[in-house]
Amino acid sequence: MTARSATTxxxxxxxxxxRRRIVDREWRQGDRIxxxxxxxxxxxxxxxxxxxxxxxxxxxxxxxxxxxxxxHVTVNPARKATLTIxxxxxxxxxxxxxxxxxxxxxxxxxxxxxxxxxxxxxEGTMLxxxxxxxxxDGRPFQVEDRxxxxxxxxxxxxxxxxxxxxxxxxxxxxPWLHADIAFSAESADARDARHLETRQGTALLILQRTTxxxxxxxxxxxxxxxxxxxxxxxx
Amino acid sequence: MTARSATTxxxxxxxxxxRRRIVDREWRQGDRIxxxxxxxxxxxxxxxxxxxxxxxxxxxxxxxxxxxxxxHVTVNPARKATLTIxxxxxxxxxxxxxxxxxxxxxxxxxxxxxxxxxxxxxEGTMLxxxxxxxxxDGRPFQVEDRxxxxxxxxxxxxxxxxxxxxxxxxxxxxPWLHADIAFSAESADARDARHLETRQGTALLILQRTTxxxxxxxxxxxxxxxxxxxxxxxx
DNA sequence: TAGTGGTCTAGACCACAGA
DNA sequence: CTGTGGTCTAGACCACTAT
Numbered sequence: 001m002t003a004r005s006a007t008t009x010x011x012x013x014x015x016x017x018x019r020r021r022i023v024d025r026e027w028r029q030g031d032r033i034x035x036x037x038x039x040x041x042x043x044x045x046x047x048x049x050x051x052x053x054x055x056x057x058x059x060x061x062x063x064x065x066x067x068x069x070x071x072h073v074t075v076n077p078a079r080k081a082t083l084t085i086x087x088x089x090x091x092x093x094x095x096x097x098x099x100x101x102x103x104x105x106x107x108x109x110x111x112x113x114x115x116x117x118x119x120x121x122x123e124g125t126m127l128x129x130x131x132x133x134x135x136x137d138g139r140p141f142q143v144e145d146r147x148x149x150x151x152x153x154x155x156x157x158x159x160x161x162x163x164x165x166x167x168x169x170x171x172x173x174x175p176w177l178h179a180d181i182a183f184s185a186e187s188a189d190a191r192d193a194r195h196l197e198t199r200q201g202t203a204l205l206i207l208q209r210t211t212x213x214x215x216x217x218x219x220x221x222x223x224x225x226x227x228x229x230x231x232x233x234x235x
Numbered sequence: 236m237t238a239r240s241a242t243t244x245x246x247x248x249x250x251x252x253x254r255r256r257i258v259d260r261e262w263r264q265g266d267r268i269x270x271x272x273x274x275x276x277x278x279x280x281x282x283x284x285x286x287x288x289x290x291x292x293x294x295x296x297x298x299x300x301x302x303x304x305x306x307h308v309t310v311n312p313a314r315k316a317t318l319t320i321x322x323x324x325x326x327x328x329x330x331x332x333x334x335x336x337x338x339x340x341x342x343x344x345x346x347x348x349x350x351x352x353x354x355x356x357x358e359g360t361m362l363x364x365x366x367x368x369x370x371x372d373g374r375p376f377q378v379e380d381r382x383x384x385x386x387x388x389x390x391x392x393x394x395x396x397x398x399x400x401x402x403x404x405x406x407x408x409x410p411w412l413h414a415d416i417a418f419s420a421e422s423a424d425a426r427d428a429r430h431l432e433t434r435q436g437t438a439l440l441i442l443q444r445t446t447x448x449x450x451x452x453x454x455x456x457x458x459x460x461x462x463x464x465x466x467x468x469x470x
Numbered sequence: 471t472a473g474t475g476g477t478c479t480a481g482a483c484c485a486c487a488g489a
Numbered sequence: 490c491t492g493t494g495g496t497c498t499a500g501a502c503c504a505c506t507a508t
Contacts, residue, residue: 009496022410023448029407035474046498051475062410067475067505076406078321081416083468086313171311172264175257175297181316181468185420185438185460203420203438213258225420233318233416244477270493281479286494302486302494 014043014053022062022073029075033063036071081233085181085207087168088134088142097136103162104131104195115147118180118210119217125149128156130166133195143195145222152215167221174218176211183207183231192224202227249278249288257297257308264310268298271306316468320416320442322403323369323377332371338397339366339430350382353415353445354452360384363391365401368430378430380457387450402456409453411446418442418466427459437462 008016021027033039036054040047054071057063061077092099109129116123128148134141146166150156153174161169184206186192193200204227210220225231243251256262268274271289275282289306292298296312327334344364351358363383369376381401385391388409396404419441421427428435439462445455460466 011496019412020449023412029410037474046500047475048477048499049497051477052496054475065475066507068473068507069505070474076322076325076403077410078319078325079411079414081318081320081414083316083318084313085316087311090311090313168311173260175264175312176314177254177258179314179316179470181470183418183440183466183468184464185440185462187422187436187438201422201436203422205418205420205440214255227420229419231418233418235414235416246477272493281481282494283480283496284478286496287477289494300494301488303488303492305493 010043010045011049011053011056014039014045014050015056017043018053018057019062027073029073031073032070033073079235081235083231083233085209087171088144089165089168092134092136092141095136097141098138100135100138101165102133102135104133106130106161108157109147111147115220118208118220119147119149120212121149121217125151130161132161132166134165139226140196141226143192143224145224146219147221148219149217152213152218166219170211170219174213176213176218178212180210181207182209186224188224188227196224196226198227205229205231207231245278245280246284246287246291249274249280249285250291252278253288253292254297262308264308266308267305268308314470316470318466318468320444322406323379324400324403327369327371327376330371332376333373335370335373336400337368337370339368341365341396343392344382346382350455353443353455354382354384355447356384356452360386365396367396367401369400374461375431376461378427378459380459381454382456383454384452387448387453401454405446405454409446409448411448411453413447415445416442417444421459423459423462431459431461433462440464440466442466 027033034042036047036050039050043050054063054065058065061079062074063071064074065071089099107129108126110124111119111121111127113123116125128150130146130148132144134144148156148166153170159169185203186206188196188198188200188202188204190200192204193202205225207223208221211218262268269277271282271285274285278285289298289300293300296314297309298306299309300306324334342364343361345359346354346356346362348358351360363385365381365383367379369379383391383401388405394404420438421441423431423433423435423437423439425435427439428437440460442458443456446453
């Protein structure tokens with residue numbers, strides 16, 4: 001193992017070295033690698049440190065670990081990607097643009113069937129419906145179509161989201177325990193097109209997210225990004 | 236803290252309890268929480284165990300941790316989502332469908348400017364260009380447009396991808412060190428539409444991925460999913 | 471049954487940044 | 490300077506599962 005710099009932890013150095021051995025095919029897909037005790041000796045580390053490193057690689061998908069069977073290099077690694085889903089305002093300001101938003105609607109409304117299903121509520125439950133456009137330097141960045149469940153977010157009825165954006169208020173006040181998140185592509189309908197200042201039929205990246213706390217579904221939201229938007233993932 | 240079942244680790248129980256305190260707003264956004272030593276006593280655990288739990292919550296975005304300043308509940312948590320990008324064949328077979336694929340082209344071809352840029356190669360570098368359609372029960376699931384760099388994946392010239400699918404061969408033989416992954420939406424062009432048996436202009440979810448090892452870019456691929464496809468993320 | 475990973479612990483030292 | 494998290498260690502016991 002090459003020397004590690006002072007800014008790299010020993011566990012991280014082991015991660016890097018094991019990854020290198022796999023990438024350089026010193027350890028081939030399917031091979032069994034030495035057990036933790038053996039590697040601990042080879043790397044001059046405690047077993048707990050090796051364990052931590054190998055668990056990271058297993059999470060990453062490069063290793064398969066089983067008690068008694070040992071640790072093997074994954075044959076068909078299904079690698080993972082992580083998406084950070086930032087607060088829209090921070091995302092826009094992060095690119096150096098000036099953030100603004102416009103609330104198009106905020107009103108009580110009974111849940112239609114599809115929304116009720118997503119939120120695991122009965123059809124017709126009274127929710128708060130909001131539509132918002134988020135702008136960067138005055139150009140539409142994202143349109144948001146949101147339903148909020150007052151039963152899981154008490155106090156929401158009293159908030160005026162013209163002043164504070166709903167996402168931020170919810171995130172600050174109602175952290176979630178669980179979320180359903182899905183990405184898809186849809187053609188802009190007339191309303192999407194008008195709000196995003198584009199043509200009807202344009203392909204839009206859609207993010208749908210429903211969040212839950214112990215009182216049930218907090219909110220479900222459909223975010224439509226401006227045409228051409230790319231969502232970048234980190235491996 | 237409620238009793239933990241035998242199948243939950245002590246660290247995980249601490250994660251759950253801290254998350255509960257945050258969700259139930261016993262600890263509000265911005266609050267400083269007790270330090271590790273204190274929590275270790277409260278939870279009857281070693282500090283290392285508490286440390287592990289709090290690090291998990293920090294990764295999740297719920298806590299902000301700084302030396303000396305202590306651990307605070309994140310004010311605007313930018314929560315993360317994880318996507319597992321499986322082998323297409325496994326993904327299709329996982330839904331109970333029969334997998335098949337058709338290779339439309341496999342030929343040496345010079346890299347055009349955009350591909351060269353993505354792969355950090357010079358324009359005109361000789362690559363292998365492949366187009367493949369992946370089917371589930373005979374219906375198009377995904378079309379793949381791939382460029383492979385023989386310099387980083389030696390031996391690729393000799394493989395006949397009519398027999399084994401390129402993704403699997405690469406994944407099995409050339410694990411990557413780094414990947415660029417992006418999602419977007421595009422309107423189906425004439426070729427996409429023909430291959431996916433849909434109409435031109437239909438919105439398609441696009442995944443672009445470029446992978447690198449220590450020899451440089453291995454491959455870059457554009458995957459276009461069938462219309463209506465939803466990519467599900469796990470929080 | 472025995473070998474392997476999973477987890478915990480007590481203690482230690484260190485690195486960083488706030489007071 | 491000092492309180493806090495970051496990391497490592499040696500040792501221990503446990504839980505799974507391949508043999």
